[in-house]
Amino acid sequence: MNITFIRSTLCATAFAVAASGCADMNATQRGTATGAGVGAGLGALLGATTGGGGGGRTSRGALLGAAAGAVVGNVWSKRMEQQRQAMEQATRGTGVEVSQTADNRLKLQIPSDISFDTGRADIKSNFRPILNRFATTLNDNPAAFVTIIGHTDSTGGDAINQPLSLDRAASARSYLAQRGVASNRITVEGRAAREPIASNDDPAGRARNRRVEIYVSEPQQQG
Template sequence: MIKQLTAISLSALLLAGCQTTNPYTGEQEINKTTKYGGIGALAGAVVGGLANGKDGALAGAALGGAAGAGYGYYTDRQEAALRQRLQGTGVQVQRNGNDLKLIMPGNITFATNSYNIQASFYSVLGSVALVLQEFDKNTVEVVGHTDSTGSRQYNMSLSEKRAQSVASYLVNQGVAGPRISYFGAGPDQPIASNDSTSGRALNRRVEINLRPPVQ
């Protein structure tokens, strides 16, 4: 039991071994690849140790670490590419585990009450398309959002048309159509209060969600 715990403890140290400073936020965080590799190593150590003692735990940790880091490393690289290309464009890049989200404010994407992409935003979406072509393993979900001004029916329709416009542009730029889905959420998923001008501006947006492929 002590041998197994030793191997597991070594695996757990992987989670704390590579803390870095995020260049965009200045916050301390664990490198995503190290994190997922460490989790895989820990799981492998548990399984291997139960089966074959110390040797099994160490072998399981190695195999589990390699498997766990695989998609995490892929997401690390895709996130870095997106941040580099989108820096200074007004588009936010957020990450939650292996999911990436691009948040595109409405004021730079579409004119008021329009679902035609503004010409000034073509180059930004073109940069997104280049990254999506290079990193083609995840699914792409485009979601349109509005504030609560006006009727819900109008906002649902406008948000869906905006999502469709972005999805169509990505396909026209070479992103594989079967990867992409889109829908309009209208005013149903606010990220700020609709009681203020600034809050309504934040709610008017298009999001692109990048997720691991369904296994």
């Protein structure tokens, strides 16, 4: 690893952090700038490790990476804001948390008392109206993609919890697909008990850890 590589990577990383934190940027600009900075870092890595052609090669790699990064960034568009408002209204009083993430994704955090009974992956009746409204917002925004992540508490061990967490995410995807959302727009993951948000030492903490997280992203389109 040479000094050119180190300098290029550090500069790209600093650019990404600085760009994403600029106070005078709107949400769309921050998402695009962050993606471009990360892309530049990847380009620097590529340039430094694929041929030893000196600083010129590294610089070209960083520029190409920045262009690719602009595609990687997410847009917080008018449609994304409309989705956020619609889901806040649909989930008011249910305990579902609706937020915008730092990388311009819409996040729905759905607790276990809304989504699934203990040890089961079939969708509860009070989760269905939320998913119905969510499907409508997705059909209104065909540029958006979805990631659904299932989580469990630590009871039962990974051999049980891993397939259970994945089955819960898959159940939500199937429900959305039945309401017109193309399944190839939805990625599912199961993370069992590996990412707790509370202690598993008491019932209240375990209940918080049994949850489903849904992320919606609208990728930046390069002009």
